[in-house]
Amino acid sequence: MSRELIAAALEAADRGWRVFPLTPRGKYPLRNFTAWEQHATTDPDRIRRCWARQPYNIGIACGPSRLVVIDLDQPKPGQTPPPRWDLPGVNDGADVLAVLCEHAGQPLPFDTFTVTTRRGGRHLYFTAPHGATLGNTSGDKGNGLGWLIDTRARGGYVVGPGSYVALRDGAGAYTVTKPTPPAPLPAWLAERLTAPPPTPASTTPPVALDRLDRARLSRYGHAALTGEVERVAGAPRGTRNRALNLAAWKLGKLIARGVLPREVVEHALHGAAEAANAQGDPNSPREIAAVITAGITAGMRT
Incomplete structure (x- = not known):
């Protein structure tokens, strides 16, 4: 298993993507590897030395790799869509993205590097737009795209292809299903994902205890x-x-x-x-x- 993971990590690095170790058969950084975004690497020697120790899964640091990854998830057992997305034919994150494309009058952005995830979802890899700094989104929150869609860019990572994750909510491999180079992130999606300018921070950080007993x-x-x-x-x-x-x-x-x-x-x-x-x-x-x-x-x- 370690050989296959080393090869997969080297392949990602060869694409210019910075990688770091995740827990074996898991999807989280090692406890002693908290500065993963700073220490993620494309150095083949460092990668070989690291993955020779244990069969670590592969994390790809999106920001340093100049990637924006759109995660189209599958619903968990018993999970139902919120009212906004309770529409005929909307069953998963890919369907939500299709609705967004239809409303925006844009084509489906599926012609890009694609990884099938452990529960049958998809990671769509795009190159980050120049001059824009995109962060992470989760579902409908903030400037997110919608139900069962997360995005990862600066400050975020994804489980890389070649990894195998076994958790309570599902087990499976992360497999490349479209090896084409990542396409540029469509401008209309970049605009939707761009957060509004932050409000000036108070000189005294707010203490969130007002509503507590x-x-x-x-x-x-x-x-x-x-x-x-x-x-x-x-x-x-x-x-x-x-x-x-x-x-x-x-x-x-x-x-x-x-x-x-x-x-x-x-x-x-x-x-x-x-x-x-x-x-x-x-x-x-x-x-x-x-x-x-x-x-x-x-x-x-x-």
């Missing part, structure tokens, strides 16, 4: 939560996930001791992460929630 918190718990929330809200670009994970880990220890209620911590940290997003290059809600959950869980186990 403060009576439930001890003085010590309130002080600890407020301090961590302020650090997360003020974290600069490139450090946000690390700051959020560290804060969740610290507060997770207090949750385990009964000092703080978990739902209060989750609400406050999510609000702080959204406040940090206002400074530009936002992290997606799904990514924020995953980092918070992982940090709290690790803290509670400590």
